[in-house]
Amino acid sequence: xxxxxxxxxxxxxxxxxxxxxxxxxxxxxxxxxxxxxxxxxxxxxxxxxxxxxxxxxxxxxxxxxxxxxxxxxxxxxxxxxxxxxxxxxxxxxxxxxxxxxxxxxxxxxxxxxxxxxxxxxxxxxxxxxxxxxxxxxxxxxxxxxxxxxxxxxxxxxxxxxxxxxxxxxxxxxxxxxxxxxxxxxxxxxxxxxxxxxxxxxxxxxxxxxxxxxxxxxxxxxxxxxxxxxxxxxxxxxxxxxxxxxxxxxxxxxxxxxxxxxxxxxxxxxxxxx
Numbered sequence: 001x002x003x004x005x006x007x008x009x010x011x012x013x014x015x016x017x018x019x020x021x022x023x024x025x026x027x028x029x030x031x032x033x034x035x036x037x038x039x040x041x042x043x044x045x046x047x048x049x050x051x052x053x054x055x056x057x058x059x060x061x062x063x064x065x066x067x068x069x070x071x072x073x074x075x076x077x078x079x080x081x082x083x084x085x086x087x088x089x090x091x092x093x094x095x096x097x098x099x100x101x102x103x104x105x106x107x108x109x110x111x112x113x114x115x116x117x118x119x120x121x122x123x124x125x126x127x128x129x130x131x132x133x134x135x136x137x138x139x140x141x142x143x144x145x146x147x148x149x150x151x152x153x154x155x156x157x158x159x160x161x162x163x164x165x166x167x168x169x170x171x172x173x174x175x176x177x178x179x180x181x182x183x184x185x186x187x188x189x190x191x192x193x194x195x196x197x198x199x200x201x202x203x204x205x206x207x208x209x210x211x212x213x214x215x216x217x218x219x220x221x222x223x224x225x226x227x228x229x230x231x232x233x234x235x236x237x238x239x240x241x242x243x244x245x246x247x248x249x250x251x252x253x254x255x256x257x258x259x260x261x262x263x264x265x266x267x268x269x270x271x272x273x
Contacts (some may be wrong), residue, residue: 004239022071041057047100149228170212
């Protein structure tokens with residue numbers, strides 16, 4: 001709702017929610033459920049978008065891929081019907097890139113050969129899922145659908161990568177742990193401290209905040225010079241980044257009090273007449 005705030009975009013928000021749900025679902029497959037060999041096969045199936053090869057996967061992966069295929073085709077048909085552009089190849093490419101980034105993280109953890117902080121961040125910009133979200137937003141909005149804009153949105157332009165950087169680093173600043181998750185995500189802070197012997201957590205956190213500030217400067221610059229993207233798309237990128245601190249601003253009880261307050265206000269409080 002924060003990314004697509006206009007009341008006329010209800011249908012687009014529903015479709016976007018489906019895509020976001022798959023990001024979390026696939027993330028859990030990589031972090032918790034799949035073996036490395038299974039994840040390699042799963043990634044290849046997604047990258048090739050091979051329905052027949054999916055039958056060789058474990059049942060839960062096959063089910064996930066077929067459901068993802070259905071949703072991707074459904075969204076692509078809607079976009080084509082409403083805006084005259086079939087985005088199916090762009091959407092499939094985005095999902096393939098996401099799975100490839102998840103697999104990189106899985107291989108790091110399996111091998112014990114951990115990345116540098118910058119290597120982690122470069123991959124983490126993709127594994128954040130922001131590119132998948134904003135590619136879907138771009139096509140669902142249907143504004144400025146030109147060959148130039150489509151080619152650019154497929155290639156992680158700064159307006160997307162800066163939003164992704166903000167989300168990834170804010171996530172790393174958070175302290176909440178999922179007690180039911182056995183996976184290992186790592187963090188920029190962890191790898192930065194390993195690279196800089198004697199570095200304190202406070203110093204590493206300041207480094208992260210500085211990089212977030214730099215990403216915000218880049219995002220603001222991109223929003224001022226919108227071409228070739230529409231104002232609605234650049235606003236969506238900006239709104240996503242604005243939402244990030246609410247999503248990852250944990251308190252000492254590992255809760256999100258500000259976000260909880262806003263959700264309660266939206267869903268339970270009576271609007272004065």
